Amino acid sequence: MADLILGAGYIGARLAELAMQSGREVVLADNWFATERAQLDGIGARVETVDIRSGDDLSRVIPPDTERVFLLAAQASRPLSVSDPDYTEETNLTGARRVAEAVAKSGCRSLVYASSLHVYGPSLSGEIGPDHPYGPQGDLSHLSKIYAELCLDLYARRHGFELSLMRLGIVYGPSPVMHERPESQTVVDKFKRLAAAGEELTLDDGGRATIGVVHVDDVAKIMLDAPPGAANVAAETVTVADVAALARGEEPSGGATHTFASPFEYEHALAEYMR
Secondary structure, eight states: OEEEEEOOSHHHHHHHHHHHHTTOEEEEEEOOSSSOGGGGTTTOSEEEEOOTTOHHHHHHHOOTTEEEEEEOOOOOOHHHHHHOHHHHHIIIIIHHHHHHHHHHHHTOOEEEEEEEGGGGOSSOOEEEOTTSOOOOOSSHHHHHHHHHHHHHHHHHHHHTOEEEEEEEOEEESOOSOOOOSGGGSOHHHHHHHHHHTTOOOOOGGGGOOEEEEEEHHHHHHHHHTOOSEEEEEOSEEEEHHHHHHHHTTOOOOOOOSEEEOOOSOOOOOHHHHHO
């Protein structure tokens, strides 16, 4: 029996490494829109070319003996969702539904979905747990996370497979697959790189936005043993200005407007990584 990871990018590649280290058989699948296949050469997993928009592709790669499917394939970039809304919708909406259909058809008993803390929307306060309602969205890539969660839940209830909705914060840290395009880089690693090069760190709205952050190793470990239901995956809640301060070697001033409640234990701290 094997684990299937749909989306062989930044998180998926590290997830595959940890899964194989724990003795699991892994199949990595991607359509190579943002990742180059050659980046996976040293991982050792079986690699397939799969587009989640294609039901035929999914039927081929999800055989009856698949133990668990991890859905990480998505168009996650806000700028790209503006420049290519059709691809964003086809991948994140239709693709999610077709994965659910293929999982149900195969008899696979468990699906883990990489969602986002963005589903809660802006202007939050207090402690935000998984029962907090969905909020307004500002772009198609994050709006699609809400649809995908609800669609996957519909199919899970209808067909009886276990569903884990992992709402990820901003993920940082080294992985076998690192994307060079600026629109595909998150603020933590981008600020770390810019600060190391002595370049200016640009803060929109003074960096007051509050974000949840989590190291990619922690994400991978949590997803490997993801419990059913929805959960936040964020080790710390900080402001963007805090991230910039840590990148410059300064003391963060705090000022986060809310916190994300999370049931997991985390090994990595943002301050240590930025040093």
